[in-house]
Amino acid sequence: MRKVLLLAMVLCFVLAGTSFAFHDAGVADCAGCHTMHNSQDGTLVDPDSPDGNPWLLVDANPSDVCLSCHASRLGEVFGTDPLAPPRLIGAGNFAFLLEDNINDGHGGGDTLADGSWENAIPGAQGGHSIIAPSMGVGADPVLTAAPGGTFPASQLGCSSCHDPHGNTNFRMLYGATSVQDGLYTFTNAAPTAEGGPSLFFGGGESQTLHTGYQGGMSAWCGNCHGDFHNNNTKLIHPSGSTIGGSIATNYNLYNGTDAITGGVAASAYLAEVPFEDAANTATSTAGPTAASQVMCLTCHRAHATSAPDMGRWDFGVTLLHEDGDESGSYEIPDPYSSINQRSLCNKCHVKDVNDHLE
Numbered sequence: 001m002r003k004v005l006l007l008a009m010v011l012c013f014v015l016a017g018t019s020f021a022f023h024d025a026g027v028a029d030c031a032g033c034h035t036m037h038n039s040q041d042g043t044l045v046d047p048d049s050p051d052g053n054p055w056l057l058v059d060a061n062p063s064d065v066c067l068s069c070h071a072s073r074l075g076e077v078f079g080t081d082p083l084a085p086p087r088l089i090g091a092g093n094f095a096f097l098l099e100d101n102i103n104d105g106h107g108g109g110d111t112l113a114d115g116s117w118e119n120a121i122p123g124a125q126g127g128h129s130i131i132a133p134s135m136g137v138g139a140d141p142v143l144t145a146a147p148g149g150t151f152p153a154s155q156l157g158c159s160s161c162h163d164p165h166g167n168t169n170f171r172m173l174y175g176a177t178s179v180q181d182g183l184y185t186f187t188n189a190a191p192t193a194e195g196g197p198s199l200f201f202g203g204g205e206s207q208t209l210h211t212g213y214q215g216g217m218s219a220w221c222g223n224c225h226g227d228f229h230n231n232n233t234k235l236i237h238p239s240g241s242t243i244g245g246s247i248a249t250n251y252n253l254y255n256g257t258d259a260i261t262g263g264v265a266a267s268a269y270l271a272e273v274p275f276e277d278a279a280n281t282a283t284s285t286a287g288p289t290a291a292s293q294v295m296c297l298t299c300h301r302a303h304a305t306s307a308p309d310m311g312r313w314d315f316g317v318t319l320l321h322e323d324g325d326e327s328g329s330y331e332i333p334d335p336y337s338s339i340n341q342r343s344l345c346n347k348c349h350v351k352d353v354n355d356h357l358e
């Protein structure tokens with residue numbers, strides 16, 4: 001394992017010198033991830049698998065191969081300390097899977113006589129539980145398949161969503177194709193979005209630099225989650241549907257609990273509550289029009305967060321500053337930095353009107 005990491009680090013270093021290109025929107029060099037004889041300079045490339053491993057990978061597990069470069073650099077998708085996560089780019093960090101409790105609702109921090117949590121929601125329920133032995137995480141302890149669909153939790157990894165052999169889609173996400181060596185078939189196209197090099201290599205998500213979601217995300221999540229977006233056939237929250245004039249107006253005026261009509265359309269965009277629109281870019285700041293869409297990532301992040309159900313904010317707290325208080329987990333920053341700020345559902349629904357401010 002150590003050898004592999006060293007090899008990968010050397011490789012990353014070499015790559016860093018050549019303007020960071022590895023996948024280069026296509027198939028990267030095969031040797032970055034595969035070993036033909038599991039042998040180099042007379043030593044095993046993957047010492048954990050003396051007889052080799054199924055896909056001739058440099059590490060037996062596909063996610064571990066990706067994490068050898070992406071855990072603490074090149075996107076830093078899996079930090080080591082869930083209380084001090086790396087910069088946020090868009091997807092959220094798998095470090096939160098390591099938390100023992102992220103329940104900040106009422107009683108979320110209660111303990112039993114022996115000191116153990118009474119109502120713990122473990123970090124695994126705050127994210128996609130990828131199987132990555134190198135980071136000490138495995139299949140989700142509760143869910144055996146994707147809610148709404150059939151994708152098996154026992155097989156979830158980076159290459160369930162990202163094409164290891166590269167493509168020109170946003171973040172190399174799969175389109176309508178067979179995934180993981182034929183394990184499963186996606187029927188919906190990859191989402192369209194913009195997240196340029198300045199976001200990937202820069203300081204992280206802000207109100208002026210963020211993923212510019214353009215279309216197709218709800219259908220894409222639906223590849224595994226079925227009709228979780230189809231509120232024509234089910235009484236569930238719309239996703240992948242137009243938000244309409246009155247909600248667009250709410251969004252554009254809303255500038256936090258303290259200023260529910262204090263905003264203007266030109267600067268109304270809130271990275272914490274994004275919507276899809278063909279006009280969105282990585283630097284756009286305009287709020288939605290009636291034709292913009294509410295979608296899965298309006299409320300969720302794609303990898304993991306320190307809130308249950310991968311919430312972009314904690315759905316279980318009344319005031320955002322209460323996040324982290326009960327459980328001692330990471331407090332998701334409040335974009336409005338106000339002691340009065342309530343749930344970000346209000347960006348579209350303004351139900352904090354007439355609520356008592358504290």
Ligand code: HEC
Binds near residue numbers: 028062065180
């Ligand atoms: C970024 C890492 C990565 C790179 C680079 C890469 N592969 Fe793979 N490859 C994988 C992973 C991971 C799998 C296992 C199947 C999966 O999880 O999708 C795989 C599986 C395969 C398979 C068998 C199953 C399948 O999906 O067809 C073949 C053949 C293959 N790779 C060939 C190649 C060749 C040839 C190259 C270079 C042109 C290459 N790979 C580059 C990661 C990579």
Ligand code: HEC
Binds near residue numbers: 065069164200
């Ligand atoms: C040898 C190091 C290395 C390995 C292994 C590796 N990557 Fe990468 N990855 C990079 C580098 C360097 C970049 C940035 C430049 C680029 O896109 O080529 C990158 C970029 C990415 C991006 C962002 C691409 C974009 O255009 O926005 C994604 C997504 C990604 N990798 C996923 C994966 C997945 C999934 C795996 C495992 C199957 C993997 N990587 C394995 C080095 C690596």
Ligand code: HEC
Binds near residue numbers: 143144145146223297
């Ligand atoms: C490759 C299939 C796949 C895709 C694509 C996918 N998911 Fe999932 N998702 C799963 C599986 C499997 C589970 C159950 C195991 C787990 O929670 O890790 C899950 C669980 C979840 C959960 C519950 C997490 C928990 O532990 O309670 C949420 C929320 C979720 N997905 C949202 C999304 C969103 C939003 C998207 C699109 C950005 C998406 N998923 C795309 C497979 C997928």
Ligand code: HEC
Binds near residue numbers: 067161302303
């Ligand atoms: C359930 C699907 C899913 C899984 C599993 C998944 N990703 Fe992602 N990933 C996404 C989506 C969707 C985005 C774009 C998120 C956005 O911009 O809102 C993304 C973004 C990224 C990025 C860009 C940086 C960022 O944080 O936005 C990198 C790098 C990346 N993924 C690597 C990985 C690696 C490595 C793994 C495995 C350890 C992995 N992903 C597992 C769906 C997934």
Ligand code: HEC
Binds near residue numbers: 299
């Ligand atoms: C308006 C905000 C919102 C949107 C949009 C949204 N979700 Fe959710 N999601 C939630 C909340 C809140 C929960 C917590 C459980 C609940 O309220 O049903 C949740 C829970 C989940 C779960 C966990 C279910 C379980 O049984 O544990 C999954 C999976 C999920 N969402 C996937 C999706 C997908 C896929 C989409 C897009 C098609 C989506 N969500 C769109 C707010 C949203």
Ligand code: HEC
Binds near residue numbers: 247275298344347349
């Ligand atoms: C990006 C905007 C947006 C966000 C954020 C949002 N919603 Fe919605 N919501 C909508 C739209 C659009 C509808 C459909 C409205 C309609 O048909 O009149 C809707 C409908 C609803 C309805 C049904 C109302 C009715 O009249 O039947 C409820 C309840 C609801 N949302 C709750 C929530 C909650 C709770 C959250 C936060 C977890 C949330 N919404 C976040 C846009 C949003």
